[in-house]
Amino acid sequence: MAVVGVDLGSQSTKAVILEGDKILGGASMQTGESAETEARMAVQEALKQTGLKREDLKAAVATGTLAVPVTAALNIAALKTRSPASCIATGAFFRFPQARTVLYVGCDSSLAVRMSAEGEVEESVKNERCAVSSGALLDILARMLEVPVEELGALSLQSTAPEKVSSRCVVFAEGEILSFIHKDPPVPVPDVLAGANQCIADGLWGMVQKVGVPSELLICGGVARNAGIVKAIEDRLGKPVLLPKQPQYVRALGAAVFARQMEKEGVAS
């Protein structure tokens, strides 16, 4: 029986379709005016990869910042919402059961979770008060430097002398970085990016340390696609992290795993 997990992030909406232990499809849409529309479209896109129809989806779980308003729009009888933290842990555990700590970094939220060996959330820390440990600065950098956000990571790895960012606030860091670009001669782009990565990684690492890393650390969320950030975290950890192939889908996958559970328990009928 196929089920779907939908993750309404602040910048993109993702849907993952799961049948048993198999991921059948996944799609991501940019979040814009209406969360309802994007959720519907993401599910439709994901369905296209599976050959299934909407009616074949027996259960759905929505999560993310705007999870509540879409529940009516998906038109799936069995639909529930689950907290982002539990979906992140569940999705991470589904892919890498050996992970005990998960660092999720989204566009403007981030979360560090420590799990039991059975994948249950033991402790979690959110970044709710401050944007410095999130992808917010990367978005600003991409706009400022006119480099697509997907290319920032690779570019930052070319740095030879990272330019240190002293601000601990994204708003002020933006001004500081602007002064690097306006210097004569300007600071090379890779060094600007590598410096910003250090600033972000410092914030994230603080969260990871609060929950602790008893064994393996998994990084997920859209920002995990930035190789520079991943490397900066690995430098602090002193060993490689676990990195899912498509880290941006982990939260939606976790929602799908919950949907599967619902369906199994017969909530759907």
Place this chain on the structure above:
Amino acid sequence: MMTMGIDIGSRSSKCVILDDGKLLTYGSIETGPNIHKTAQAAVDAAVQRRTSLWGEYRIKLPDVKTDHLKIEDMAFIVSTGYGRAIVPFAHRNITEITCHCRGAQWFVPGVSTVLDVGGQDSKGIRVGAHGEVADFVMNDKCAGGTGRFMEIVAEALHVPLAEIGPLSLKSTKDLPFSSTCAAFGRGAAVTMSKEGERKEDILNGLHEAIANRVMALVKKVGIADKFVISGGIGRNVGLVKKIEARLDGLKANLPQEPMIVGAVGAALFALDLAKKKDQADVSEKAAG
């Protein structure tokens, strides 16, 4: 004897010229990337009497022509603010804490506590019995309690910065602002707007959040009568009202022109220093 105070802030720069301690003229401009040019432009704004940044002049200036005045006409020039060290024509630079303390006393004699919230920092100053800085606290690490937060939200809601204060007073609903981080301010404002919330209520919630932040800061130095609010927030009636509500019955004193407090303080120090220099010159001559 004319003296000049020039306050290079992170967002705006102000220049004040005093004639024997009396306000002769002042002006303001937006701070640009080049501090040298900004400093010169602030002087030009003062002599030509422009405060394009804030609209109308709130202090009536003496009816004399000032547009012929030059930097060389000044007996002494003191710079302050975040760019104070790189003003090429200043004779001395003094920290903004000291200058705000001095300027606040010029506007409100007998002041005990000063809350200054500018573009990128906020500070609380406790004034000592002899007008000196007895204690101060400063936040320049986080944009959450600064003018930048207001600027970001105003922009997101398409409301001119000068109008957010009056608009917020029309609020009819208590709506907590969902973010304490200025970087998230834009997203939070847009989301609330999308959810159908009115701008009036969003701004009211924003002012509530900022008032909590800056009051927590200034409480560290102690709040006592007279309490003065200076800096850009002094022009935001919505936020001033929120701060007043947290003063346990104390009145908030607002300088007529809250943004030039630091520059006035600098110009007063310039006057002291000019007099000292004069005396030194006289005694040198006598000795010679």
